[in-house]
Amino acid sequence: MAGHSAGTEIEQLIQLLARLPGLGPRSARRAALQLLSKKETLMRPLADAISEAADHVLTCTTCGNLDTQDPCSICVDTRRDAGVICVVEHVADLWALERAGANSGQYHVLGGTLSALDGVGPDDLNIAGLVNRTMSGDIKEVVLAVNATVDGQATAHYIMDQLEGSGANVSQVAHGVPVGGELDYLDDGTLAAAMKARRPF
């Protein structure tokens, strides 16, 4: 990557950095140089932060969120509405909704969407956990905040079928979400509006 002028340690660093989303080979090289020019203020703190997070960040066995505790801080927060579960595809979507302050209830992270093309079936997603939570708890509403993509909508339909007879109302965020768009790319206002205008599924 860097040519035969750079040592193996630098090559290895660049190759791993290049695997991060948003960093290609060139920006990985620039990132490596940036790190090496700030060893004490950036490079060692980053190595420590990555190790710390690897050691202490867990997946919440209840909702699928990432946190340093299990159940996560959202699941144990008694100020939140325990009767509402907002279903998202990825943790990034949960973060986006939290930044927007758009959901005062709980969450459930599916881990993706059903996809015939990619061979993703119901057992590959955290759908059974959602059904269990909804059936066993006093859940009055399940809000589907999945992406407005074909796969997202197919997943929403599948989940609605699974939750039939649970007694919970199943709603879906309003289609203010642009068709084909992804939740994580939306501004806070759009997300908040889409949540507010949610309708029965």
Add this chain to the structure above:
Amino acid sequence: MAGHSAGTEIEQLIQLLARLPGLGPRSARRAALQLLSKKETLMRPLADAISEAADHVLTCTTCGNLDTQDPCSICVDTRRDAGVICVVEHVADLWALERAGANSGQYHVLGGTLSALDGVGPDDLNIAGLVNRTMSGDIKEVVLAVNATVDGQATAHYIMDQLEGSGANVSQVAHGVPVGGELDYLDDGTLAAAMKARRPF
């Protein structure tokens, strides 16, 4: 950054990742999630690679290159032309020239350019080292491969003045380098051609 849903460890990780060039807050969040989803195959190896590089990568006291040995592997490579020094602003430029195979001589990394605006004077750059190398060694040519910017050209003129009487020919990479452009962004062919067509300064 991630909202109050994420633990301090994740926040800290995202904030440090966001300081890398090419990563904003959003891509830093995505990078953090990518790391957490690949703890053993990407996250821990990256933490190790950063630590290893921080521990073992040095700045060559002769030329300013980064390597795990000092003098660096280029400076001690007897197959290279010891009579030619190619002067670059940054290590990234050295890497770019090495990838292009455009320089078979030595290098000298200045660490930037003179800049009245940014208050960068000759003492802030590794110019004295270049003058020493040129005066003391059997240097027959110094090739200035600095950027075709105003500051780069001012730096080239300053260096030429300093090398007067050294006995070395001072040349400059051809102005195939786009005016205002930066070396590190050029394709290998352009870099090789610019080196080949270098002219006396």
